[in-house]
Every structure is written in structure tokens, then in C-alpha cells.
Amino acid sequence: MKKIQGKYKVVELVRVNDIYYRLVLDAPALAKAVKPGQFVHIRVSDHFEPLFRRPFSVYRALAGKVEIFFEPVGKGSKMLASCKKGDVLDVLGPLGKPFASPSRSVKQIVFVGGGIGVAPFMIFSDTLLKHKAEKVLLYGGRSKAHTFSLAEFKKNGVKTFISTDDGAVGVKGRVSELFSKIDLAPTTFIYACGPKPMMAAVAAFACDKGLSGEASMEEVMACGLGACLGCSIPTTKGYRTVCHDGPVFDLKELVFA
Ligand SMILES: Cc1cc2nc3c(=O)[nH]c(=O)nc-3n(C[C@H](O)[C@H](O)[C@H](O)COP(=O)(O)OP(=O)(O)OC[C@H]3O[C@@H](n4cnc5c(N)ncnc54)[C@H](O)[C@@H]3O)c2cc1C
Ligand code: FES
Structure with missing residues (x-):
């Protein structure tokens, strides 16, 4: 499965409630490639801290946009929650094995x-x-x-x-x-x-x-x-x-x- 590393613009960051956020990236190639259950690995900072990317499931992939739905729990995800519209994020994905499509016999x-x-x-x-x-x-x-x-x-x-x-x-x-x-x-x-x-x-x-x-x-x-x-x-x-x-x-x- 082809993995894409790209830099994508944040087009929206919405606070859904007291806990959850929704981040929308302009990422047409990624949106086309991703399957349900796969995740993206996001570099949340240009600096060495945090060193590693953070994984997030893809919540939606429609009309060239990739969305994630997340809860800031630690340093990395809190940095993500402080992104602004227009920021650019380095994203690797789609990664991992997706859900199997249910067969027709599944009711x-x-x-x-x-x-x-x-x-x-x-x-x-x-x-x-x-x-x-x-x-x-x-x-x-x-x-x-x-x-x-x-x-x-x-x-x-x-x-x-x-x-x-x-x-x-x-x-x-x-x-x-x-x-x-x-x-x-x-x-x-x-x-x-x-x-x-x-x-x-x-x-x-x-x-x-x-x-x-x-x-x-x-x-x-x-x-x-x-x-x-x-x-x-x-x-x-x-x-x-x-x-x-x-x-x-x-x-x-x-x-x-
Ligand atoms: C395949 C995959 C998909 C995910 N999808 C989502 C998603 O859609 N939305 C979302 O909000 N989060 C998702 N997560 C979890 C998300 O990756 C972590 O919350 C995030 O990496 C924490 O980074 P941090 O720097 O904010 O926290 P850290 O400072 O690294 O850690 C804060 C606390 O969270 C714990 N923690 C960190 N990562 C995980 C993890 N993967 N599982 C359990 N506990 C963890 C740490 O042990 C620590 O106690 C997903 C994780 C995986 C592996
Ligand atoms: S994070 Fe390195 S093998 Fe899974």
C-alpha cells in the first residue's frame, strides 16, 4: 500500500465540545488513498520536542479533505489543538491495515x-x-x-x-x-x-x-x-x-x- 508523506494546510480546527477537537487538512491525495481504520502519523512540531509523530485515525475523507477527531491528552496532542488555520502539518499516511469490508451476507x-x-x-x-x-x-x-x-x-x-x-x-x-x-x-x-x-x-x-x-x-x-x-x-x-x-x-x- 502506498504511503504518502506530505505537508498539508490546516483548513479548519473546531472545538467540538469541552474535550474533543476536529482538525481538517487540505490533502487530496491522502483523502483519495485512505481506507476506514487507517491512521495518519502527524509531526506536531518543527522542533525536536516531541521527537516522534503522533498517530490519529482518519475520521473523514471527503472532497479532498482529511479530518481527524481528537482529544488533547498530552504534549503532542495539545500542540495539535493549538494549530491555526493556514498552518502546515507534516503528515505520513495512510498507515496500517484497514477494517475489512463487510460481505453482502452481513445483515x-x-x-x-x-x-x-x-x-x-x-x-x-x-x-x-x-x-x-x-x-x-x-x-x-x-x-x-x-x-x-x-x-x-x-x-x-x-x-x-x-x-x-x-x-x-x-x-x-x-x-x-x-x-x-x-x-x-x-x-x-x-x-x-x-x-x-x-x-x-x-x-x-x-x-x-x-x-x-x-x-x-x-x-x-x-x-x-x-x-x-x-x-x-x-x-x-x-x-x-x-x-x-x-x-x-x-x-x-x-x-x-
Ligand atoms: C492507531 C491509532 C489511532 C489513534 N487515533 C486517535 C484519534 O483518532 N484521536 C485521538 O484523540 N487519539 C488517537 N490516538 C491516540 C493518540 O495517538 C494519542 O493520544 C497521542 O499520541 C498522545 O500524544 P501526546 O503527545 O498528546 O501525549 P503523551 O504526552 O505522549 O502521552 C499522554 C498520555 O497518553 C498516553 N498515550 C499516548 N499515546 C497513547 C496511545 N496510543 N494509546 C493509549 N495511551 C496513549 C501516554 O501513556 C500518557 O499517559 C490513536 C492512537 C493510535 C495508535
Ligand atoms: S511504532 Fe515502530 S513498529 Fe510500530
């Missing part, structure tokens, strides 16, 4: 997104507009502050359900509380992205119900290209790099200690 597609893990499902739902399966998003946010409008998902024909830890919005509890809200079928396919405990819960649920699925994993990254092995995780097939062998893995391959 229900369930996206399970925990917090910022919802990001890759927007571009995925954009590409599935013609797929006849029912599409459902189970979104879990830690608090009311972590919730945001899911209107764009609804516009793409996705049914949405929300949970928050304290029940301030939607169902009280973790996103796994939402599993009971949907009628599953043997032809349901699950796609998950979020914190590790959530992924472990989704993998256990899928195994229990005999369902297939994939999960997009996160690890701290350096090279992003499969060279340093710094992002390796255990799988049933041995250690695999999240950046090159993943980030998307079959749910059955994942090993949670």
Missing part, C-alpha cells in the same frame, strides 16, 4: 466506540452508505462532557445508542451495557475501537454470542512503519505490531492479559 453492522475510539467509524459509515445491512453505533463516553452530537452518523443511516459512566446521558454504565439494546443476528459483524478493557469486553461478548468482528487497537507509537517493534502486542499468532500488522485485528486474535 447487521455494529460499531462499538469508546470515547475517542468512535473516530474511525465516521469514515467507515461514509463508505457503507450503499451496504444494505442495518448499521448501529454503540457509543460510550466517560461523562456528559465526552458526549457530542451523533447527527452525522444518523445522517448516514446509523442507529445510535449512548452510555455514560454516571448515566448523565443515555444508559448508565459502560458501553457494554448497550449490547442488550440491540437484536443481534448470526449475520451481525462487530467493529470495535476504544480502551483495552472495552475491547476485552467486546471480544468476550462476541465469543460468547459466536459473532465475528474486528477491533482497532491503540499503542504508543514511534516509527509507525513496523520497524522499531515498539508498538507490539500479544496475539494468538505471536507478537504483532499495531502500526503495521494492525491497528485492525480479528477479535479472535487478540490476547488480553
